[in-house]
Amino acid sequence: xxxxxxxxxxxxxxxxxxxxxxxxxxxxxxxxxxxxxxxxxxxxxxxxxxxxxxxxxxxxxxxxxxxxxxxxxxxxxxxxxxxxxxxxxxxxxxxxxxxxxxxxxxxxxxxxxxxxxxxxxxxxxxxxxxxxxxxxxxxxxxxxxxxxxxxxxxxxxxxxxxxxxxxxxxxxxxxxxxxxxxxxxxxxxxxxxxxxxxxxxxxxxxxxxxxxxxxxxxxxxxxxxxxxxxxxxxxxxxxxxxxxxxxxxxxxxxxxxxxxxxxxxxxxxxxxxxxxxxxxxxxxxxxxxxxxxxxxxxxxxxxxxxxxxxxxxxxxxxxxxxxxxxxxxxxxxxxxxxxxxxx
Amino acid sequence: xxxxxxxxxxxxxxxxxxxxxxxxxxxxxxxxxxxxxxxxxxxxxxxxxxxxxxxxxxxxxxxxxxxxxxxxxxxxxxxxxxxxxxxxxxxxxxxxxxxxxxxxxxxxxxxxxxxxxxxxxxxxxxxxxxxxxxxxxxxxxxxxxxxxxxxxxxxxxxxxxxxxxxxxxxxxxxxxxxxxxxxxxxxxxxxxxxxxxxxxxxxxxxxxxxxxxxxxxxxxxxxxxxxxxxxxxxxxxxxxxxxxxxxxxxxxxxxxxxxxxxxxxxxxxxxxxxxxxxxxxxxxxxxxxxxxxxxxxxxxxxxxxxxxxxxxxxxxxxxxxxxxxxxxxx
Numbered sequence: 001x002x003x004x005x006x007x008x009x010x011x012x013x014x015x016x017x018x019x020x021x022x023x024x025x026x027x028x029x030x031x032x033x034x035x036x037x038x039x040x041x042x043x044x045x046x047x048x049x050x051x052x053x054x055x056x057x058x059x060x061x062x063x064x065x066x067x068x069x070x071x072x073x074x075x076x077x078x079x080x081x082x083x084x085x086x087x088x089x090x091x092x093x094x095x096x097x098x099x100x101x102x103x104x105x106x107x108x109x110x111x112x113x114x115x116x117x118x119x120x121x122x123x124x125x126x127x128x129x130x131x132x133x134x135x136x137x138x139x140x141x142x143x144x145x146x147x148x149x150x151x152x153x154x155x156x157x158x159x160x161x162x163x164x165x166x167x168x169x170x171x172x173x174x175x176x177x178x179x180x181x182x183x184x185x186x187x188x189x190x191x192x193x194x195x196x197x198x199x200x201x202x203x204x205x206x207x208x209x210x211x212x213x214x215x216x217x218x219x220x221x222x223x224x225x226x227x228x229x230x231x232x233x234x235x236x237x238x239x240x241x242x243x244x245x246x247x248x249x250x251x252x253x254x255x256x257x258x259x260x261x262x263x264x265x266x267x268x269x270x271x272x273x274x275x276x277x278x279x280x281x282x283x284x285x286x287x288x289x290x291x292x293x294x295x296x297x298x299x300x301x302x303x304x305x306x307x308x309x310x311x312x313x314x315x316x317x318x319x320x321x322x323x324x325x326x327x328x329x330x331x332x333x334x335x336x337x338x339x340x341x342x343x
Numbered sequence: 344x345x346x347x348x349x350x351x352x353x354x355x356x357x358x359x360x361x362x363x364x365x366x367x368x369x370x371x372x373x374x375x376x377x378x379x380x381x382x383x384x385x386x387x388x389x390x391x392x393x394x395x396x397x398x399x400x401x402x403x404x405x406x407x408x409x410x411x412x413x414x415x416x417x418x419x420x421x422x423x424x425x426x427x428x429x430x431x432x433x434x435x436x437x438x439x440x441x442x443x444x445x446x447x448x449x450x451x452x453x454x455x456x457x458x459x460x461x462x463x464x465x466x467x468x469x470x471x472x473x474x475x476x477x478x479x480x481x482x483x484x485x486x487x488x489x490x491x492x493x494x495x496x497x498x499x500x501x502x503x504x505x506x507x508x509x510x511x512x513x514x515x516x517x518x519x520x521x522x523x524x525x526x527x528x529x530x531x532x533x534x535x536x537x538x539x540x541x542x543x544x545x546x547x548x549x550x551x552x553x554x555x556x557x558x559x560x561x562x563x564x565x566x567x568x569x570x571x572x573x574x575x576x577x578x579x580x581x582x583x584x585x586x587x588x589x590x591x592x593x594x595x596x597x598x599x600x601x602x603x604x605x606x607x608x609x610x611x612x613x614x615x616x617x618x619x620x621x622x623x624x625x626x627x628x629x630x631x632x633x634x635x636x637x638x639x640x641x642x643x644x645x646x647x648x649x650x651x652x653x654x655x656x657x658x659x660x661x662x663x664x665x666x667x668x669x670x671x672x673x
Contacts, residue, residue: 239444241399243458243514244431253457254446261448333448333498 001336004329008322019314023307024069030303038069040079040088040304078308083300088308092290096312097180098168099289103278105205106212107271107320114217118224119259123251125229133221140218145277149211149284156207163207166286170204173197208285216274220267227262231255261332268324272317346522346554347373347396350410354391354578356628357403363628365404366391366578367636370654370661373522376552378545380565380586382601383575384625389558390439392575393524397436398427414521435515436524440531441507445499451510452495455479458517482513486543505536512543523547524556541568563605566590574598577625577636579651584660594660594667596643597621635664643668 027037036042039052053059057068072078078088121133157165168182169175175197178185183205186198231237232255240250279291286292290309297305329335354366366388373379383389395406411418413433418426438444446454459478464471483491486509499507508528515523525544529537545568547553559565565572572589574581574597582595593599603619612618621640632638634649641648643666652665662669 235438235440235443236446238394238399239436239438239511240446242397242431242436242438244427244518245457249457254449257448258446331448334500 001329004336008325012318012322015318016315019311020070020073021066023311024066026307026310027303030306032303037303037307038079040082040302042082073311078311079304081297081305082302083297083305088305091293091305092308092312093180095288095290095293096316098182098287099275099278099282099291099313100316101181101183102205102208102212102282102287102289103271103275104320106209106278107216107267107274109209110213110217110220110274111267113213114220115224115260115263117217118221118263119228119251119256121221121225122228122232122259125232130225133225137218137221140214143214145211145215145280146284148214149208149281152207152211153284164200164204165207168204168288169197169201173200208281208287211284212274212278212281215277216270219270219273220263223263223266224259227259228255230262231258234258257331261328264324264328264331268321268328271320271324275313275317344375344415345372345412346375346377346414347371348410348412349396349408352392352395352406352408352411354388354395354400355405355407357405362405363631364578365628366395368651369575369578369580370583371573373554373556375521376548376554377571378548378555378557378569380562380569380572381556381558381575382562382565382572383560383581385560386577386625387575388578389575390526391578393436393526393556393558396430397434397524398423398430399436432518433521434524435518435520435522436526437508437511437515437528439527440504441511441528442499442504444511445507447499449498450495451497451499451502452476452479455482455495455510455514455517458514460518478517482517483510485516486510486513487539488513503536504532505539508532508540509543512540512547516547519551520553522554522556524558526558527560528557537564544568562590562601574601577631579636580654580661580663581637582660582662582664584662588660592672594657594662594669595664596641596666596668597637599668600642 027034030037035049035053035056035058036044038056041048041052044052055068056072057064076089078092080087081091084091117133121130124130153165156163164170173186173193173196174191175182175185176189178188182201183198186194186201189197191197237250237255240254245253275291278289279295281287282289282292283295290313294306294309294313296302297309349369349371351368351370352366353364353368356363356365369388369392371379371381371392381389381392391400391404394400395404400406408419413429416429418429421429445451456475456479459475459482463478464474466474479495480491483494488494488506488509494502494506494510499510502510512523512528523544528544529540532540544555544557548555557565557569562572562574566586566589569586571583571585573583574589574595576597582589582593582598589598590602593602600619600621621642623640626632626636626639634651635641635644638644638648645666647665652663654661654663655667657667657669
């Protein structure tokens, strides 16, 4: 287990190295002066620029420039936004929690909905439920997100009026900013209207989460279905059958865990996809997350913000990856210990 | 009373065009306490037959039999659920690759515990849990695993093949079966481990009067451990009799060839001479010959062999051949 942890840690360091190199080189590739792209201070006087050039070691070689950039990153200095003149770090810190909330809830919803439905399809292989689920999965996967989002707003918020169409919480509620995760903040606060606020925040969450979760859920369905079919075909299921276990015992005790193990790694891979979908969804539902901010920065040619947002988002995705890898190792005894010659 | 009595069991592979009889009208009878070998080349349908008895074949196969009696009960008249209830109570099966037959993500202990029969436990559920654990440990002791603490906590990939097979046997014993079907239990195992497993099975047979159906492709090896042998070829019944009858006086040309094909230490074979073999190889399922399926390879085949032969009985030595080798021994 220790070796497994060290391996993941190693992977994390190298990926971060590559990411920072990419982000550093972006400041050269963007139009304009490199130093200004890096710091985002477009209105700086020549004296200030000279101080900045000294700070970022502009006069020495590329390598030491890169290291001073890393140094700044580790101190949480990612420059200033070109449009709002606020530090990127505070901008990101204000917005990232909303995105974490949206994507994590969507991932959980997609998993808890997609996996059982996929298993169900495998159990009724080539029967009516299977065909029905496959059809729904195909349709769900093919619907474009932006269209689905708009349609959801049109039907559920405007025509039926069931759910709010935009934002994270109604403006009536005042919630202290502690962790940034809205639902947790509400539970921590001691406002007398805590439960109303919680209900309201949940109602705001429902539509965007469904829109984000739909496409990944359909992918999970298909992955879970094929994994379950594979597992049901193995010798140990046949042996369990010969042992006299009933079908539901076989499914719950043996087939499900093995099928989940086969799927869980792909869940991690799908998370990057899910974040992309979440970015689009944030724009549609005016969700105050980092995705919307990043897309706006792209429109406004805010190069410093693009760089910073890129690093933060990919780090977030990568951390989720590693967490899912640990879940995989917890479920699969074979992954925990390295075996010679077999991997 | 016969423990199991099967007449003309056919197993049919459902295909788009015409069904293929992978097993064609095979007979099998076993008495209580008997060790019977089921011998045939790979692809002769012996594993299929065993799986059909236990009822773990999947939907693409269709099983049919004129008679399928289990201790006087006609199983063909029962519904599949009732059949499974009876069979899983009294019949256990162990498979070829023990490692692949254990769930890789569950510990040996858990897998053993779930095999323990509920009826053997008494008391409340917390007592039952304790008893279940104890029963699992006892089962491990019965198959000769002394370090039960280590074994219970391990995962299948941490044990050797032979240990896994012992665990499989332990699981099979959990329900105290009357019949144990062992489907090539020692395939891909070293000969010392093979001996251990066979000795374990033999002692179970002697001490608990458990009948064993031993499936193997190795006629010579099986003869050490069995009372009776049934030989199959390409899904057809060939010959059945006591081990001595089959090994010393086979009546069927196929059994004769099978016995002759294994080299023996006491028989002088000149250097570099060819071992006796039948020409050709076992037919594939898509192109099965009509009548006796050995026909194209049989040294004694004649025109009559395009019709399937009737089973002839010589003093409980049954043979399915138009031209048995009966006269060549007298």
